[in-house]
Amino acid sequence: MYDFRPDESLPPAELHRQLHAAADALTAGEPDAVANMANVAALLWEFLPDLNWAGFYRVARAKGESEGEELVLGPFVGRPACIRIPFGQGVCGAAARSGETQRVEDVHAFPGHIACDAASRSELVVPVLRDGRVIAVIDLDSPSPARFTRDDAAGIEALAALLAARI
Template sequence: MAKVELYREINMQVKALCDGEPSLIANLANISAILFDRLVDINWAGFYLMQDNVQGNEQELVLGPFQGKAACVRIPVGRGVCGTAVADKTSQLIEDVHAFDGHIACDAASNSEVVVPIIINDVVVAVLDIDSPSIGRFDQDDLNGVETMVSFIETIWPKK
């Protein structure tokens, strides 16, 4: 199946599963499970959520619902691929994470990564992160499919 069609199906499944469910954590958990189940050649799929750091003086990414091996719990804004996505408010499509300056290796088996920030009212509230053990696993079709999913997630994100 072509990636475009696969992501169309995944996004339909995500929308159907989240329809009418108000629990953000339940929805993010199911989305990470769907991604981990449906995408081939990945070793991690999940979310990091923006929260106050331990000192309470700034925000950082904190591990949220995911599928895969245990992961880094806290990531400072601007550090690693996820922290860069937050700082720049842009998606990151990384062919080889070892060539990414400042990469944080939560799982030494990860070699490529796609990260898309979830933005509400111009503020990054979380990121969707997917890792693969293969260099060059992700391409523009993956990025487009994940960005479409994040656009949907932004519509179901609780409003403050």
Template sequence: MFQAMPYDGTRSEQFEAVLVQLGALMKDEPNVIANLANASALLKHSLPDTNWAGFYLYDGKELVLGPFQGLPACIRIPLNRGVCGTAATERRTLVVGDVHAFPGHISCDAASNSEIVVPLLKNDQLLGVMDIDSPLKHRFDDEERRFLERFAAMVSGVM
């Protein structure tokens, strides 16, 4: 059973603790949906000032909504559209400080002002993206980007 660890250390130590928790949650669990559901809950619980955390899965044609925490979301996102579709197409993390300034941004939640999207890759194959939104502008920094890329790599490893 998951129990949040108290965070009394540095931010870096907090990120490491979340990665340990993620590993424990996914250990010996073969079901992808269960792992993604727990991962999205862990993200939403661990990252303050976020209003959406979850996954879009690549079905060979487009991104399709997967497990998430937050308000109902867009179900399908074409590649090359919005932050998620662009990150998937370019296979690189996108940190967007102001989503309203991002060309072609898809607004699923009007409260979202910043976003980070990390591609889920396995053997250079696109599996989907991990998407986290915040109501604050410029919410995500470089240290958090590195942490979330490690988080996404762990998730991709069990997909």
């Protein structure tokens, strides 16, 4: 059995390097996307302090539509969450529509923020891109304002790049 808990005193760059290495070790050679997302959600929860939600939303055809896409809840750790999020709505939908990382210091100031957990104060959402197309987003929420740094964004972007072919 592996213990993936990091030393909490690590500088952010080293913490993210170790998170990336652990995710690589757990997902390498595993073809099941759900299993890989579940393990990575657990790693995010273990590695990153001060979170109240960590997980994935997957891109899927919009419910009841012949075309169009939306985000559908994937594996996560935290309180129950919104199941479907239209592209362009909330922080996750903004990341999915733009294909760009969203680092929000105060979710209450974000127009159209979707509050799945009223305790959330800041959010980091990183799109997972495959062949230039968003296939999922990694969503991190914190009860602390301005919790996520540029180092966090860069670390999760590297993680998303690793996972693009594994989920």
